[in-house]
Amino acid sequence: MTEKVLSRGTVVIDVDACKGCDLCIDACPPRVLIMTTREVNSRGYRYPLLMAGCTGCRACSQICPDFVFQVYRYDTPIEMEVR
Amino acid sequence: MTRRLLEGSEAIAEAMIVAGCRFFAGYPMTPFTEVLEHMADKLPAVGGVCMNAESELEAVGMAWGAAATGTLAATGSTGQGLSLMQESLAEMTLARLPLVVLNMARAQGDYFQATRGGGHGDYRHLVLAPMDVVEAVRLTQVAFHLAARWRNPVLVFGDYYLAHTAQSVEVEALPLEDLPASDWALDGSSGGSGQAKLVSPLGSAKQRDRVGYDLAQHYQECVVATAEMVAGVTPMAETGFTDGAEVVVVAFGTPGRYVRAAVGQLRAEAVPVGFVRPISLFPFPSAVVAAAAESARAVAVYENNQGQMIDDVRLAVLGRAPVHFIGGLSLDSSGFGIAPDLDVNVIRGRIQRVVAESEGPR
Amino acid sequence: MKRVEGLVVVPTDRAPTEPARLVDDFTPSLIEVGGHHLCPGCGEPIAMRSAVEAIEELGLIQRTIAVFGIGCYTAFSNNLDVEVLQALHGRAPSLATGVKRAKPETFVFTVQGDGDMVNEGLQEVIHAAARGERITCVMLNNGVFGETGGHLTATTVLGQRTKNTLDGRTAEAHGHPIRLSNLLAQLDGTAYVARGAVNNAGNVARTKKMLIRAFETQMAGAGFSFVEILTMCPTGWFVETQTAPSYLADNLAAVHSPGILKDVRA
Numbered sequence: 001m002t003e004k005v006l007s008r009g010t011v012v013i014d015v016d017a018c019k020g021c022d023l024c025i026d027a028c029p030p031r032v033l034i035m036t037t038r039e040v041n042s043r044g045y046r047y048p049l050l051m052a053g054c055t056g057c058r059a060c061s062q063i064c065p066d067f068v069f070q071v072y073r074y075d076t077p078i079e080m081e082v083r
Numbered sequence: 084m085t086r087r088l089l090e091g092s093e094a095i096a097e098a099m100i101v102a103g104c105r106f107f108a109g110y111p112m113t114p115f116t117e118v119l120e121h122m123a124d125k126l127p128a129v130g131g132v133c134m135n136a137e138s139e140l141e142a143v144g145m146a147w148g149a150a151a152t153g154t155l156a157a158t159g160s161t162g163q164g165l166s167l168m169q170e171s172l173a174e175m176t177l178a179r180l181p182l183v184v185l186n187m188a189r190a191q192g193d194y195f196q197a198t199r200g201g202g203h204g205d206y207r208h209l210v211l212a213p214m215d216v217v218e219a220v221r222l223t224q225v226a227f228h229l230a231a232r233w234r235n236p237v238l239v240f241g242d243y244y245l246a247h248t249a250q251s252v253e254v255e256a257l258p259l260e261d262l263p264a265s266d267w268a269l270d271g272s273s274g275g276s277g278q279a280k281l282v283s284p285l286g287s288a289k290q291r292d293r294v295g296y297d298l299a300q301h302y303q304e305c306v307v308a309t310a311e312m313v314a315g316v317t318p319m320a321e322t323g324f325t326d327g328a329e330v331v332v333v334a335f336g337t338p339g340r341y342v343r344a345a346v347g348q349l350r351a352e353a354v355p356v357g358f359v360r361p362i363s364l365f366p367f368p369s370a371v372v373a374a375a376a377e378s379a380r381a382v383a384v385y386e387n388n389q390g391q392m393i394d395d396v397r398l399a400v401l402g403r404a405p406v407h408f409i410g411g412l413s414l415d416s417s418g419f420g421i422a423p424d425l426d427v428n429v430i431r432g433r434i435q436r437v438v439a440e441s442e443g444p445r
Numbered sequence: 446m447k448r449v450e451g452l453v454v455v456p457t458d459r460a461p462t463e464p465a466r467l468v469d470d471f472t473p474s475l476i477e478v479g480g481h482h483l484c485p486g487c488g489e490p491i492a493m494r495s496a497v498e499a500i501e502e503l504g505l506i507q508r509t510i511a512v513f514g515i516g517c518y519t520a521f522s523n524n525l526d527v528e529v530l531q532a533l534h535g536r537a538p539s540l541a542t543g544v545k546r547a548k549p550e551t552f553v554f555t556v557q558g559d560g561d562m563v564n565e566g567l568q569e570v571i572h573a574a575a576r577g578e579r580i581t582c583v584m585l586n587n588g589v590f591g592e593t594g595g596h597l598t599a600t601t602v603l604g605q606r607t608k609n610t611l612d613g614r615t616a617e618a619h620g621h622p623i624r625l626s627n628l629l630a631q632l633d634g635t636a637y638v639a640r641g642a643v644n645n646a647g648n649v650a651r652t653k654k655m656l657i658r659a660f661e662t663q664m665a666g667a668g669f670s671f672v673e674i675l676t677m678c679p680t681g682w683f684v685e686t687q688t689a690p691s692y693l694a695d696n697l698a699a700v701h702s703p704g705i706l707k708d709v710r711a
Contacts, residue, residue, distance in 0.1 A: 013457040014471060017479060021486035021679075022687035027646045037450055045485070050455040052446070059646035061469040065490040067479035072465040081446050081453055106547050132546045137572040141539040144532070144569070148512070148543020151530050152551075156543070174533055269544070271551045274527040275475070275506040281523055283531030290524040291477040 003082040009056020012070040013048060019066050020045030027063040030055055052080035086253050091216045091245040095185065096121035097254040098223040099157055104183070105131035106149035106156040108142040112164045113419060114243040115187040119159075139164040143171040143184075150180045151282045153268025155227055159185025159239075162193040166201060172236055173202025177284035177305055179267070181230035183223070184208075187241045190413040190420025191336060194391035197238050198365045205302070207309050209233070209316060210364040212240040214339045216250035222362070224257045231262040233312040240364060243419045244337040313366055320368035321360040324350050325375040328357030330438050331404075333372060333396050334385040335361045338410075338425060342385050345430040356434055364392070369399035376400045381441035383434060386410040387422050405441070409433040473497045475506065475526045482520065486686030488676025488693075489518045489585050491643040495653040495674075496556070496583065500527065503660055505552045512541040514557035514566070517591045521556070535566025538573035541580045552663060554581040560590035563599040563625050570629070570671075577634030577668040581659045584625065584671070587678035588697050595681030599623045602700045606683060622700055626673045630706040636668030638707040642675035642698060644690035655705065667710055675701060 018041055024033050025048065032051040041047050048060075048068075056073035089097070096118055099107070107126055109119035119135070126133040132149070136142035139160050146158040160168070165186050175182055186193055195201075197210045209229050213219035219241060226237040273280045281287050286301035321339075324346055325331060334342035339360040346358045359375050361368050376382050382404050384393040390408045397406050409430075413422040446453050460467075472479035475497035483490060500509055506527060513522040515534040522529050532540040537555035545553045562570050562584045570582055589607055590596040597607045597614060600622050604613045614622075630638040637659050641652030652674055659670035675697050677689035684692050705711075 007455070009468070010455055010461050010465070011457055012460055014479075015458075017471075019485035020686075023486060023677075023690065026687065026690065029646075034452065039450060049449055049452060050457045051452065052455060054455070056468055057646075058469045061471075062494070062649045063491060063643070063646050065483065065485075065487050066481075067472040067476070067490070067494070069469065070460070070467065070471050071469040072461050073468050074461065075464040075466070078463055080455065106543065108543070134542070134546065136539070137568060140536070141542075141569055141572065144536045144539025145543035145546070147532075148530065148540035148545075149547035150543070151540070152510075152544055152547045154547040156547075170533060171536065178531070269510050269528045269530060270548055271508040271510050271528055273507075274509050277477075277526060279526045280528045281531070283522060283529070284533075285519075285531055286523070288523060289477065290520075295482075295520075296523060 004079045005053045005082055006077045007052050007054050007074070007080045008077045009054045009071060009073040011050055011054065011060060011072070013050070014068050015041045015047045016043065017066050018045055018047040018068045020047065021065065023063045023065070024048055024060040027059045029057060029059060033060060052082050086251045088249050088251050089216065090247055090249040091219055091241065092117035093121045094216050094220050094252050094254060095223050096125055098220040100125055100129055101254055101256045102224040102227040103155045104157050104227060106146060106154045108134040108136045108145040108158050110136050110139045110142050110160065110164060112161050114189070114246040115159050115161050115164065115185065117246060118185060118187060139167040143168040146182055147171060147175050147180065150182050151269050153265040157183040157185065159187065162186060162188050162196060165193065165196060169202035173200060173204055173206050174284040176206040176208065176236055178282055179234040179308065180282070181234055182236040183226045183230055184236055184238045185241060186238060187243070187246045188420065189243060189418060190387040190422065192388040192391065194364065194386065194388060197240050205306065207313065207365060209235065209237040210240055211237065212335045212362060212364050213245065214336055214360065216245065216248060217252050219245055220252055220254055221257060224259065228259045228262065229316065235312055240336060242337055243421055316366055318366045318368035318371065319362035320371045321362060322371060322375060323358050325357035325359065327355055328375065329355045329380045330383055330434065330441060331375045331379045332356060332358045332383045332385060332434055333361070334358065335364060335392060338385055338387060341425055341427050341430055344427045345434060348427070348431060349434060354435070354438060356438065367395045367399065372396055372399035373401065373403065376403045379404045381437050382406045383409045383437045385430060387413045387420060407437050409437060475501060477524050477526055481524070483517055484680045486677055486679045486689050487517070488587065488643045488678065491649060492585055492674045492676055493518065493521050495649060496656055497525065499653055499656040499660055503657065505660065508550065508552045510544050510551050510553050512537040512544065512553065512555045514555065514561035516558035516561050518556055518558060518585055534561050535569060538566065538569040538582055542573055542578050545578060545580050552660065554583055556583050556585065558591065559584060559586040559588060559600040560598040563623055574629045574669040574671065575632045575634045579663050579666055579668065581663050581670040581672065584673045585676050586673050586701060587676045587681060589678055589681035591678050591681050595678070600625070600701065602696050605696060607681065624701055626671065626706050629671050634669050635671060635707060636709045637662040637670040639705045640673040640701060640703045642693060642703050644675070644677060644693040658708070662710060665710065673701065675703065
């Protein structure tokens with residue numbers, strides 16, 4: 001069974017800019033960012049993945065010290081799968 | 084053309100203003116204090132700013148900030164206050180900023196501080212040493228010109244006598260060539276252009292061009308700029324009676340006048356002596372000193388310290404003749420360098436002793 | 446959607462194809478390259494972002510001269526598209542004074558760390574504030590000298606371990622921290638004093654408002670304005686990057702309390 005949630009926004013992640021600091025994970029109010037566990041970027045750092053449910057609130061881009069995020073808000077919220 | 088009786092401090096202040104100085108910052112300390120008083124009085128009237136800084140450290144900092152905007156700026160103190168400024172003076176040189184610094188010194192023990200620089204690293208400042216108020220009015224203006232021309236601090240080495248002696252002077256603008264445009268100066272306007280300016284002792288390289296500062300490269304560029312400055316500034320000196328002089332006396336600043344007078348008197352008595360008075364202490368007029376020493380039996384150095392300029396004289400003379408120190412620490416109990424031994428007769432006597440000791444075969 | 450490490454994730458490698466509007470770009474336009482060598486989890490770039498965004502929003506780009514002190518944040522001195530004057534450790538306020546007095550129409554602010562401002566340069570900032578210089582001083586306070594590796598400063602809190610207080614700062618051996626914002630708020634020359642933090646998104650937004658208000662204070666000619674920003678330094682604090690925000694809240698913010706301490710125009 002596929003569960004669906006509404007995403008109001010999304011992000012573009014500059015994976016290679018990330019230094020794996022994890023600040024975005026706790027900063028995200030709907031908690032839709034999760035760090036990779038084994039995948040690493042070209043510099044050896046883990047980086048964030050985005051799950052469904054982003055609200056485009058910009059908390060991640062504002063808290064990120066390495067300017068990893070570009071944040072978009074959809075004109076119309078989009079239904080997305082969770083599982 | 085109005086000649087007025089002005090004490091050195093006031094004449095120097097007016098000379099700074101006539102040179103275009105519009106920012107001054109200072110902290111009171113004898114015998115520099117009156118320059119600050121006069122600048123505080125006169126500078127606002129011409130639209131300039133005079134800051135009473137909370138210490139010498141902040142005075143040079145404020146002058147640094149003003150200089151970075153392309154405003155002609157100056158500061159000053161006496162030797163001890165200049166000691167506090169040394170880090171900033173060294174770094175401002177690396178930032179390639181023009182600045183005029185006055186040392187209204189107590190005696191002449193700051194020669195090393197002035198010419199070697201009391202700060203860290205490889206840097207040189209141009210140093211000019213007026214002997215009286217008239218020369219100070221001229222050299223102060225030259226200092227601003229050289230500072231702007233070479234983007235380098237220039238030190239004017241004065242003293243208590245200069246500060247407090249009144250002389251009849253005209254303070255008129257010197258006909259110096261136009262200063263180069265200061266297109267490096269900050270005013271905010273290049274912001275957002277992709278080429279926003281940077282004034283820094285660490286360099287001018289931006290991260291968009293390559294990552295981080297390359298201090299080694301920047302220091303190399305400063306070395307080249309220093310060499311160009313040294314090559315481009317003709318050393319200044321006054322000489323007298325050096326033809327056929329068997330003993331040449333070297334002195335700078337106020338004592339230079341006394342030595343000049345002593346040498347003049349001795350020559351009138353057919354004693355074959357001459358003098359060299361360095362006016363630029365850096366670059367030192369080595370060639371002038373060397374030429375004067377060429378056929379001399381001895382060189383004598385008079386300065387109010389334990390012997391500092393004598394090092395540069397020895398380097399210039401380079402063994403052509405023995406070099407004798409006939410100066411000494413100031414005997415003034417206040418420590419302000421108003422030496423009781425600044426006395427033409429005393430100096431005559433010391434010169435004559437050197438003449439007597441150097442007689443006989445070379 | 447796609448699967449990565451067993452999770453269903455949204456593709457984040459390109460802009461969305463569905464109609465959407467960009468609400469936050471990677472790097473603020475006034476920061477010239479996004480990449481820097483500051484530590485993972487460092488709070489200073491977050492504060493720099495807020496500062497340059499404030500400059501842009503207030504339309505000050507072509508009037509700004511930023512005066513930088515010496516610390517980790519000096520990495521931004523040659524990485525901004527506004528004019529920058531580099532000062533020595535502690536000495537930015539006097540340089541900023543010279544700039545503003547010589548060119549009163551410019552917008553002048555300093556960027557200094559706690560070690561720079563409260564240790565080396567305490568005299569400078571206090572006098573600039575007392576004189577009511579129309580400049581804005583910004584202190585990035587992480588309670589350590591970061592650039593030298595994480596050493597005690599005048600703002601380090603009691604109990605805080607640093608490289609030269611490995612058993613924790615004690616009042617007896619090392620004295621008490623200085624709450625600079627509180628000191629400055631008492632001076633008649635200061636018109637605006639605020640203390641913010643960047644340890645969570647809400648605080649980042651609040652801090653940016655403080656910066657905007659401080660900058661407006663300068664433009665209104667009301668006097669000296671000051672914003673202290675508590676930043677994370679996981680390296681200097683010997684903590685993991687994800688723990689640093691709560692370390693800041695529990696330790697630094699408990700002593701250096703965030704808030705608006707003075708606003709004469711309020």
